[in-house]
Amino acid sequence: MLDVLLDREWTPKLPISCYAIDHPEGVIMVDTGGDSRATEPGFVPWWHLVARTCDRQELSAEIEVGPQLRALGFPPEDVAKVVMTHMHSDHAGGLSHFEGVEIILSEREAKIALSRAGAINAYFRQNNPTWLKPTTVSFEGQRWESFDASIALSSDGAVRLLPTPGHTSGHLSVVVDRSDHLVLLTGDATYSEAALLSGAIDGIAEDAKAHRDSGERIRALCAKRAVIVVPTHDPDGASRLAERRLTTID
């Protein structure tokens, strides 16, 4: 946390990614990237020192998720579902492109992120679209691999939600079964494959203990199955996915 507050160069610039899963039941988005309004005054309240210091987003309107998806041949209005790993503004910033689409997040995340008190934890609900009425899910049962609970999102079970609390207490990840390997879209359950492998704890995690536990479960999954781990802010995440480079545990 001190690094974040005292060192303006605490991290190099990082990407903000989000992913579209092209499933026969329809396109599923995982997160929605950033908001080009992020540099406008008032987007982050003046009093939120941590958010103002550690989270300086910079993106133009053309690279928001809507135009990018359209260019790829997936108009945002035709997307079947949007799953939010969590509601921080670099993940929820593109929600405005998905009016009319089902937005899914964990009940726990919704409870904090959409409340007035959420601002303390860097959820600025005034930036959300006014139409936002998410479908909330809670994890009870359906053990899956190293996770105590899961939710099958597609009827074939190929797209599954996993509880990965820590960075936020209602954080979830999405695992996609591509038959010979799994793709794990971790959101901010870890910032990079290297951080995951070294067991580094997120300095701004809401719950450091839960963060450590989620990391252990992800590493256990990687030890057992062929997995490509793709965190939102990992500069190599997209190329690992494109080149099908597995995350290996020594």
Ligand SMILES: [Zn+2]
């Ligand atoms: Zn976050």
